[in-house]
Amino acid sequence: MIMLENIRHPMGELTLEIGKLRIPPGLTLLVGANGAGKTTLLELLATLQLPRRGEILYRQRSAAEDLPLLRSQIGYVPAEIELYEEMKVYRLLAYLAELKGVYHRERIDALLSDFRLIPYRNHKIKLLSLGIRRRIALAQALLAAPYFLFLDEPLNAMDTAERKMAISYLSRYAGGRTVIAAVHEMNEWDEAADHVIWLNRGKIGFEGGTRRWNDELPLEVWEGLITREQFENCSQRNMIHFREMAEGIYVRLIGGNRPFPGLTLAEPTLEDAYFVRQYGRDSVVR
């Protein structure tokens, strides 16, 4: 369990303000619009920045009690990764493991295998694609099997198969540990995520389990076919998704009451629920 108490931390024009937040073990998705404060929160959690005010407790211990010990239990992957370009993959992982004091050949081999990096073990980093570098960044964060793992847009640049693989790995890894991932695409995490934290302009807009995230929505999600004319009269702000079809336009949108006669209530996805919370309030077809 991670506990945040009375955090106030300036970030440009906004301030990250968190009164009380409990983050249980499991896999938590951290979501919010660009600039909402996700990276700032992850950097605070990863002890890369110290909160200007307030305190973060990790399993009831503050960072001040034993920072080196805490850091040895934290893995962090920033959104912009920088790896030693001239090094070969295995050498890089071995070097980082030595720095952390956790060098075990078997552990590195297992991570290379888990992240399908074996074909690249003797390749120089600078010759590898962004998606492969991302997998290396994940693997290096896992070298010491950290209890706390903080990931900033971890799937960026990965292809579909690699995203699925990484999600399933992280979901298993999060059993009994705390993994927090800032993401923009939520639905692909549907089976894996346990909790959601939604940051809205530096403040917590929601925190809780994924079921509550989907169930406790102030508005509803509707889907079905509408005519082109109805589509043109419909505010784009409440449109989650649309697809042109021969018979009309298939839409998925936010609504208070049934916005158009042919539409039916849809089961909200994680991303629908985000859309409703982030954009729903002022833009509804009633």
Ligand SMILES: Nc1ncnc2c1ncn2[C@@H]1O[C@H](COP(=O)(O)OP(=O)(O)OP(=O)(O)O)[C@@H](O)[C@H]1O
């Ligand atoms: N170095 C900086 N100097 C000044 N302001 C900053 C700096 N870094 C971030 N900010 C501001 O802090 C706020 C939060 O930024 P942060 O990167 O934490 O958001 P984010 O939710 O991670 O965004 P994104 O989804 O775009 O990655 C933004 O308003 C941003 O403009």
